[in-house]
Amino acid sequence: MADMKTPECDREAARLLTIQMGGGKKAQFLDRAFVILFAALLFALAILFWALPDRTFSETENKDLTQLPPFTVKRLIDGSYTADIAEYMADQFPGRDFFIRVKAASELALGKGSNNGVLFGEDGTLIPRSETVNTENLRDNLSAIAAFADWCENHGVPATVAISGRSADVLHHTLPDYYGSAYSDALWTAMDEAAADADLPILSLRDPLHERAKAGEYVYYRTDHHWTTLGAYYGSEIILTEMGETIAPLASYTRETASDAFFGTTWSTAGASWIAPDTMEYFRFAGDTDFTTTIVDNGTSFAGFYDTSYLTKKDKYSSFIGGNNALVTVTKNGGEDRPTLLLIKDSFAHSTVPFLAQHFDLIIVDIRYYKKSTAALVDEYGVDRMLLLYNIDSLTSSASSVLLRAGLQ
Amino acid sequence: MVFSSLEFMFLYFPVVLLLYFVTPLKWRNVTLFVTSLIFYGWGEPLYVFLMLATITVDYFFGWMVGKYRESNRKRARAYMVAAIVINLAILGFFKYANLVVDTITALTGVTLTHIDVPLPVGISFYTFQALSYVIDVYRMDANAQKNYTAFGTYVTLFPQLIAGPIVRYKDVDDQLRSRTHSMERFASGVRTLAAGMGKKVLLANAAGEIWARISEAPETTVAAAWLGIIMYTFQIYFDFSGYSDMAIGLGKMMGFSFRENFYYPYMANSVTDFWRRWHISLSTWFREYVYIPLGGNRKGRGRQIFNLLAVWFLTGLWHGASWNFVTWGLYYFxxxxxxxxFLLKLLDKLPKFVAHIYTLITVVFGWLLFVFTDFSAGMRYLATMFGFGRATGFIDAGGVFDWTSSLILLAILIIASTPYPKKLLYxxxxxxxxxxxxxxAVLCLAVFFIALAYLVNSSYNPFLYYRF
Structure with a gap:
């Protein structure tokens, strides 16, 4: 290194500067215009940022936006104040939604085929990318579920465990052929193995729904991770059949468009706001308002299965039984004596309620929010049957099912 | 604060620009000094006092060295040595104390407690700048700076404060007294800033995101592992040279002219050549302030080898308080x-592309030593690249997706690593x-605009030099 030559790079930089500085009048004008535009971009956005009112919630992204952090000397010194300012700026930046769209478009223009971890399938299908299998969560959850199911059976409550697929399990035919179902297969194989080890029979809703999706039926939303009401109907059909019940034929329902502007959660993550919205349907049937949905958490209730106030909001899927709550009951008016079903669920089950409720009174519990013993509900409500309906994501993303062990003797 | 952030571009920088240009020429260093301190204190406000202490110490010792350097060489030398010791002691305490603790623990089994202080950002960069000042004054390469703000401006100057380039005092001595500001120079600075912003936000982050995902996956494949390390190779180059460009551009806008820091390192035809092109300001610093003072090649073959060994040990250590960086430095030694x-002579005889490929492979494997602070994790990744370790096979669906979805990006990265686009531009x-x-002009504004979109919706925008 002692024999380093005169740096070529400095000579080149000097040469470039000479070229750049060496223009005539026209060059001077152009440079001035360039500098003014640059400064305008900088100052205009800086001023707009402070001048525009702050938003509290982003409908497009479905998230709360950071507000101006409170200033204290302590927070300045420990660095949390400036860190919050960075977040505040990003969240309240003028034209945030527009810039998010620009970024998504650039990513796709670069041929990346995904943005923010969402794969772009055919026909505007958005699928969260997921290639790892959390075997540990799978095993913990399934063994707890098996313990709970055994406990139910021992208490004379027949138990059914049904698992639905994610978009990646059902809509993978919209992805490139080589990608296909490889990761989906790996996950379901791992689940089957874990279930076999826990001695737990599982009703898989993946393949039947995938077949229907492949045949062109609209069973999963393109922009959301849930199944459509049609998908929920097919899922319920399989479940009810397993329970020895017969679902009312598809033709007996009046299909009502609840919203033709449903932008789901995957759409919010993907940032590609040009992707067309989904249509959300209610499958109406005669007498479907003669039911009462009660949210036990806060004591509120409404007629039928739908809280239509959600239809004007971003989170339209929550109009099914009012979204995520710890404990909800759905009963038929008029005091008819019907069997009671304990439904342990995640949000996939919400849109199956109109179908299940025609056969059972429902005690619906979400153990991610319900902090008391689920087992105690069996005696409390005189439960006759138990159905656990989860999406496979709930088995891998966290180990929340272990809460089912609480209160098992 | 880092340049590639919204708070820099739309909060800090507009205000600084405004203040700088409304300040009368005579007082502009004061504006720069104060605003640079705010830039520095943004993340760790208390370290502003550490910074002021460093400046004051070097200001004082520099003055003393300047005072005695002609009349009393010995005394001047003593002041210089004292300054060096103090600066290195501060650097050693904040950056290397825990490495010493860990090493002692590992070697003797005696458990010592960690010193729980965050690393002051950019400490390795500004310490080396401060050292160059005292040494330049001693060597009569520059005069002592009697003006405290001018000296403070040199040490804290926000464009190169946290990620270089390392500016030698003698290179900016004159510019601290007077600099020329002009619309053309400013425009040229904006262009360089745009180039740097594009390199960092659009290229380095895109490459880094792929590397991060592949390197963090519990299992991967041979093909993905290769894609990963190739992406890291591009990330570190575009990130680092992007920062340097942004620094040079920001400097130009305010009348400074810094020297180039990177010169198409991945075009090198030998490792020797690579190090003439990579982080030039650091290699220059080590050559001028370590290698040559140790005697360089003037004291015989044996001494030269020792000198080089010392330089590369220190170069490695400078990059972070972890032994993997030293390994990386010694690998290059x-x-x-x-x-x-013998190898250079052999490479000369071989076709150029062979030499080029040899260099690239060598550098890529070097980055494996560099990027994994945990040596065994690095070796496991290396094994994965050859079908062992975490590899589940040659390629899988995710790997095919990663490769096909990266092709356009890869092409851009490769082209942007060559001098041809710039040559064509000239x-x-x-x-x-x-x-x-x-x-x-349109292209530069477009780059700012798109980079802005990536900053607003940033999923991945790391600052890689927090260890330096």
Whole structure:
């Protein structure tokens, strides 16, 4: 290194500067215009940022936006104040939604085929990318579920465990052929193995729904991770059949468009706001308002299965039984004596309620929010049957099912 | 604060620009000094006092060295040595104390407690700048700076404060007294800033995101592992040289002219050549302030080898308080010695592309030592690249997706690593000044605009030099 030559790079930089500085009048004008535009971009956005009112919630992204952090000397010194300012700026930046769209478009223009971890399938299908299998969560959850199911059976409550697929399990035919179902297969194989080890029979809703999706039926939303009401109907059909019940034929329902502007959660993550919205349907049937949905958490209730106030909001899927709550009951008016079903669920089950409720009174519990013993509900409500309906994501993303062990003797 | 952030571009920088240009020429260093301290204190406000202490110490010792350097060489030397010791002690305490603790624990089993202080950002960069000042004054390469704000401005100057380039005092001595500001120079600075912003936000982050995902996956494949390390190779180059460009551009806008820091390192035809092109300001610093003072090549073969060993040990250690960086430095020492003894002559005889491929492979494997602070994790990744370790096979669906979805990005990264786009630009610019100026302006604004979109919706925007 002692024999380093005169740096070529400095000579080149000097040469470039000479070229750049060496223009005539026209060059001077152009440079001035360039500098003014640059400064305008900088100052205009800086001023707009402070001048525009702050938003509290982003409908497009479905998230709360950071507000101006409170200033204290302590927070300045420990660095949390400036860190919050960075977040505040990003969240309240003028034209945030527009810039998010620009970024998504650039990513796709670069041929990346995904943005923010969402794969772009055919026909505007958005699928969260997921290639790892959390075997540990799978095993913990399934063994707890098996313990709970055994406990139910021992208490004379027949138990059914049904698992639905994610978009990646059902809509993978919209992805490139080589990608296909490889990761989906790996996950379901791992689940089957874990279930076999826990001695737990599982009703898989993946393949039947995938077949229907492949045949062109609209069973999963393109922009959301849930199944459509049609998908929920097919899922319920399989479940009810397993329970020895017969679902009312598809033709007996009046299909009502609840919203033709449903932008789901995957759409919010993907940032590609040009992707067309989904249509959300209610499958109406005669007498479907003669039911009462009660949210036990806060004591509120409404007629039928739908809280239509959600239809004007971003989170339209929550109009099914009012979204995520710890404990909800759905009963038929008029005091008819019907069997009671304990439904342990995640949000996939919400849109199956109109179908299940025609056969059972429902005690619906979400153990991610319900902090008391689920087992105690069996005696409390005189439960006759138990159905656990989860999406496979709930088995891998966290180990929340272990809460089912609480209160098992 | 880092340049590639919204708070820099739309909060800090507009205010600084405004203040800087409304300040009368005479007082502009004061504006720069104060605003640079705010830049520095943004993340760790208390370290502003550490910074002021460093400045004051070096200001005082520099003054003393300047005072005695002609009348009493010995005394001047003592002041210089004292300054060096103090600066290195501060650097050692904040950056290397825990490495010493860990090493002692590992070697003797005696458990010592960690010193729980965050690393002051950019400490390795500004300490080296401060050292160059005292040494330059001692060597009569520059005069002592009697003006405290001018000296403070040199040490804290926000464009190069946290990620270089390392500016030697003698290179900016004059500029601290007077600099020329002009619309053309400012425009040129904006262009360089745009180039740097594009390199960092659009290229480095895109490459880094792929690397991060592949390197963090519990299982991967041979093909994905190769894609990963190739992406890291591009990330570190575009990130680092992007920062340097942004620094040079910001400096230019305020009348400074810094020297280039990178010169198409991945075009190098030997490791020796690579190090003439990579982080030039650091290699220059080590050559001038370590290698040559140790005697360079003037004291015989044995001494030269020792000097090089010292330089590469320190170069490695400078990059972070972890032994993997030292390993990385020594890896280059070995390669450079091999090249010195016979390899360079052999490479000269071989076709150029062979030499080029040899260099690229060597550098890529070097980055494996660099990026994994945990040596065994690095070795596991290396094993994965050859079908062992975490590899589940040659390629899988995710790997095919990663490769196909990266092809356009890869092409851009490769082209942007060569001098050809710039050469073409020079040629066109000399021929058609006005159209090229107009098109470049539009391109630069477009880069800012798209980079802005990536900053607003940033999923991945790391600062890689927090260890330096």
């Amino acid at each position: 070995v390669l450079l010695m091999l090249e010195k003894t 040629k066109l610019w000399e021929k058609y000044d006005a159209p090229v100026r107009a098109v470049t």
